[in-house]
Amino acid sequence: QVQLQESGPGLVKPSQTLSLTCAISGDSVKTNTVAWNWIRQSPSRGLEWLGRTCYRSKWYYDYAESVKSRITINPDASRNQFSLQLNSVTPEDTAMYYCARDMNYVVDYWGQGTPVTVSS
Amino acid sequence: EIVLTQSPVTLSLSPGERATLSCRASQSISSHLAWYQQKPGQAPRLLIYDASNRATGIPARFSGSGSGTDFTLTISSLEPEDFAVYYCHQRSSWPSITFGQGTRLEIK
Numbered sequence: 001q002v003q004l005q006e007s008g009p010g011l012v013k014p015s016q017t018l019s020l021t022c023a024i025s026g027d028s029v030k031t032n033t034v035a036w037n038w039i040r041q042s043p044s045r046g047l048e049w050l051g052r053t054c055y056r057s058k059w060y061y062d063y064a065e066s067v068k069s070r071i072t073i074n075p076d077a078s079r080n081q082f083s084l085q086l087n088s089v090t091p092e093d094t095a096m097y098y099c100a101r102d103m104n105y106v107v108d109y110w111g112q113g114t115p116v117t118v119s120s
Numbered sequence: 121e122i123v124l125t126q127s128p129v130t131l132s133l134s135p136g137e138r139a140t141l142s143c144r145a146s147q148s149i150s151s152h153l154a155w156y157q158q159k160p161g162q163a164p165r166l167l168i169y170d171a172s173n174r175a176t177g178i179p180a181r182f183s184g185s186g187s188g189t190d191f192t193l194t195i196s197s198l199e200p201e202d203f204a205v206y207y208c209h210q211r212s213s214w215p216s217i218t219f220g221q222g223t224r225l226e227i228k
Contacts, residue, residue, distance in 0.1 A: 046219060100163075102217075105215070106211060
């Protein structure tokens with residue numbers, strides 16, 4: 001059974017960097033038939049896909065246009081996890097952040113989510 | 121960007137009744153549509169993928185249909201645990217995926 005667990009600070013100051021980690025169990029971050037995503041949810045923006053990474057002999061990355069200039073997703077095969085960094089945050093980045101697995105772009109497993117508030 | 125519009129926003133029904141939820145895409149997405157159920161305090165759960173395929177462990181009372189731009193999720197006879205928010209999701213514009221705004225299914 002695949003399980004995902006997000007971790008990271010719940011409060012970030014405006015203009016700083018939001019950093020979250022997703023620990024994977026029951027699968028490998030290097031499995032070459034799946035991808036690993038960050039998705040957020042807020043009342044104002046609904047469910048919003050942020051980006052993904054996948055391993056197909058080498059690492060690939062896709063990012064949503066809305067955050068492309070501010071986002072980095074990094075896989076860590078030694079720890080079987082992947083991370084999210086979102087720079088220059090504003091209150092609009094306040095949301096529940098989920099890590100998730102997709103197979104052929106169908107999101108089949110989600111973490112429980114971690115709330116992040118951007119506030120001074 | 122492909123926009124998914126769900127209707128109704130809220131659906132009020134009683135246990136045992138049939139629920140019909142709609143999702144319309146702003147352009148054709150073939151059958152690349154999935155449905156999710158989300159309960160308070162939980163992550164979304166995959167119900168249906170590729171318009172009509174039930175995910176592992178999903179009861180047979182959940183069914184999906186449609187192709188192109190119009191899709192339907194049907195719950196044949198509502199159980200108390202089915203009252204939740206339902207989202208549709210398209211993967212046609214991969215790698216970018218989008219979600220609908222949700223339909224809240226509430227007890228009448």
